[in-house]
Amino acid sequence: MFDVDDVLQTLAAHELKLTPQRRRVVEVFFRHPGEHLSADDVYAEVRREHPDVGLATIYRTLDLLSDLGILDKLEFGDGRSRYELDRGERERHLHLICTRCGRVEELQPDELLARLEGEIERRTGFLVVDRELKFYGLCAGCRADRQAGR
Ligand SMILES: [Zn+2]
Numbered sequence: 001m002f003d004v005d006d007v008l009q010t011l012a013a014h015e016l017k018l019t020p021q022r023r024r025v026v027e028v029f030f031r032h033p034g035e036h037l038s039a040d041d042v043y044a045e046v047r048r049e050h051p052d053v054g055l056a057t058i059y060r061t062l063d064l065l066s067d068l069g070i071l072d073k074l075e076f077g078d079g080r081s082r083y084e085l086d087r088g089e090r091e092r093h094l095h096l097i098c099t100r101c102g103r104v105e106e107l108q109p110d111e112l113l114a115r116l117e118g119e120i121e122r123r124t125g126f127l128v129v130d131r132e133l134k135f136y137g138l139c140a141g142c143r144a145d146r147q148a149g150r
Pocket residue numbers: 098099100101102103138139140141142143
């Protein structure tokens with residue numbers, strides 16, 4: 001599992017330190033596993049304990065952590081970038097994005113995806129090494145709301 005030691009190692013490999021700001025930002029993600037946080041979300045949470053932090057610092061830190069592969073930067077089509085911890089190959093997942101309420105669910109379709117990628121390789125000789133899959137639609141709650149005419 002991805003933990004603070006992994007972050008330390010990645011930073012050290014680039015001769016960077018886990019400064020207090022970087023640590024605070026990383027800790028927000030460890031406190032929200034499986035969530036997809038915007039810079040504003042991270043800013044709001046860090047500010048509660050450290051009112052002196054600036055939004056520009058948060059953006060810089062998110063960019064740096066994304067460049068290092070500690071975070072994944074995601075676009076879900078609403079103009080706001082989201083970030084999540086990069087959990088590596090073994091925990092790759094799809095995102096299901098509700099176009100009504102903006103909720104983002106994760107799905108681990110290991111077998112399904114392996115079959116699809118095997119099929120792509122078989123048909124085209126193309127070896128898939130990375131993927132970014134997003135499905136847009138209505139979440140279960142919004143479907144129920146719609147059926148109820150809400
Ligand atoms: Zn929804």
